[in-house]
Amino acid sequence: MTAPVRILVTGATGAVGGAVMRALEAAGHRPHGVSRRGPVGPRQHTWRAGRQEPPPALRRAWDVVVHCAADTRWNLPEEQAEQANVAPLRAALRLAEPRTHFIHLSSSYVTGLAGGIDSASPTAYRNSYEWSKAATERLVHAERDSADIVRFPVVMGARADGLLDRYSGFFWLPSSLCSGAVPAMVAEEKALLDIVSTDDVAAHVTRLVAGGPPTGRRLSILGRGDGAQPVTGVFETVRAALNSWRAEHGVPPLDRLPSMTPEQWNRFYLPFAEEHLDRAQLLRVTAFRAYQGYLSVTEPFDVTHRVPDTVQVLHRSIRRWAETHENLARRVPRAWR
Template identity: 30%
Template sequence: MSENQKPAPTILLTGASGVVGQAVLARMTEHTVVCLTHNTPVPGHRTVRVRGDLTRPFFGLDRSSYQELADRIDVVVHCAAVTGFSIDAEQTHELNVRGTENVLAFARQAQAPLQHVSTAFVARRDLAVAGYGSARPEVYLDSKRVAEQAVLASGVPVNIVRPSVVIGNSVTGRISQFQGLHTIAGALLKNTLPMLPLEPASRIDFVPQDLVADVIAHLVRTGTTGGEYWVTGGRAAPTAGRIVELGLALGRSLGLSPDTPRFVSHDMVDRLIRPVFIDALPRAQRRRFDDMLAMTALFNAVEPFPSTYGHVPGVTPFSAQNLEDAFTASMRHYAQAKRLVRPSEVAA
């Protein structure tokens, strides 16, 4: 390193074992990354693990250890969050709100800027919430809105990063944990999706995990703060009809025999389908159906999300074709991981 070259900042990363956190960790090879976690993070170059609890004051550390950690850290990247729709409200609030408040207190103590990962779905304020059973997306969204309010009022130098649904790596499709969109598209490949409660023209907004990580990595490297970045497909996001076409084409290329699902309205589900077919299912199957209904409700919107990540230096926006290719890669990986086809067929 030359005399004029500054050392790479040391980063505190929360949620290192999650989908976004793992992708961020893979992008930070020149940094020392301290992962605050209960679980073992994905191994990375120059990675240090600190066992802590985001929901407790001082992360559950003694005062001396907390101060020592604060003295080491130059930048905080906060990815940890409850993202499931069936997690109870108290647990969701504890991590998403109280955890964020504790991260803010740490950033203030460390005099470090914060990269806060939220969600683009905070914009879905017209979400109808009736009829999802155990799936309560409004609990998750409310917690993320309250967390954002705390971040913006904190006085800490901060960027807010708002991705839409995060899928796997744009090239390999690999991901640490399959998400709700994988489950829906996977049901299409398995031919267990006879209906889809969506308008065919609804945009299915998703972004690959490496794109989100690129945005965060560039914000860390440039040291900029004070921005709100919508990492979304926006107007390039494919429609539900196009997603079904891609899924059918992939499934048939893999030797599967998926049928075209019928698009139905949420009103039809509530009036006709749920009373006759869904209420009689075992609890686990009802829960999966409710989760699917909640996920599709998030996509039933007229206006596309804003998409502003193209303003980050060095990050090129994904085109509609890029997003379609990333979706296909994710579903190929899903098909292989779930052993729907032989690996040789997936590779082809």
């Protein structure tokens, strides 16, 4: 009789980690999960990786370690970003033996502004999140002779119903549209926004586990590549999903936002508008600026594994967000003055 595969999943209560746990269980495995927030089911453990020593239950020989834990906040100071993303990986690597199949989940945006992960300079990346994730990939290369690195872009929910264990990152957009925090769609005309479902990531990880460890370091890049949605289409899909939910709940529809390029917004509109904005509007504009780089990517990612179309994934995920954030989804935006 073959011994069961002993699998540890970090970040097991997160959007991706939760999906990975369910996919592994559906494949017949009994994975152990670990997170900062604590147990949400059997074989779940609490561990602040990088800040605490691992609990006794984690000090065992693991056949597979899937490192999903990540802090996707883009505005952390570099020291905090390192503590949030690099330190937990370093701790997870210490739980892995040389024979352990180590699977590290990364980001398609990890190549930053320079197109690679080699630079340790923060100026080579859009923000501290990208910088810290590049550092994690370099750490895997330095510490492991054998490992899988899996990159993927913006993550939406399950393909069937849009379910996500946690809403963060991209979901600033529906929240901002409903509150009126976004005054315009500021994006390059030919910009693309690549999207995957948590199902896509979880299924790929499950296949990697079934196939066993690679002979060296293997990189997978999931996404739609040149089939990614244009940013203009993404905005309209989000608006259509919100309006379909709002219509069912008797809430006025959201109007289409005016469209302009980052150059038009930053050089012509914003300088003249800033003196007329109140403090709350200025804070919103400043926060929105951090997302402009992601709405200006015109070159598709070179994917190694093309996922199925994600338009309906996005629509269902936004609808699911509205269902679970009803107070936000019901808001009626006030016109900017």
